[in-house]
Amino acid sequence: MSDEPENIEENPFKNELVEGEDYYFSEQGYKVFTEKYHLKRGYCCQNGCKHCPYGFNDKKKKENKW
Numbered sequence: 001m002s003d004e005p006e007n008i009e010e011n012p013f014k015n016e017l018v019e020g021e022d023y024y025f026s027e028q029g030y031k032v033f034t035e036k037y038h039l040k041r042g043y044c045c046q047n048g049c050k051h052c053p054y055g056f057n058d059k060k061k062k063e064n065k066w
Helices: 035-041 058-065
Strands: 023-025 031-033
Touching: none
Parallel strands: none
Antiparallel strands: 023 031
């Protein structure tokens, strides 16, 4: 079984993001995904997301390179 994301057609929630629930906009104008969205998505992308519920962040990523 792969950790790759599902096809959008197979995972319809990706087409129905709700502002304030699945994401919000930062002061700089970036879309920030919430913990709820990440859990709904169902996997960690390992990009160091601010609200990652899977325990991954940039500090761990940098530490693991050494």
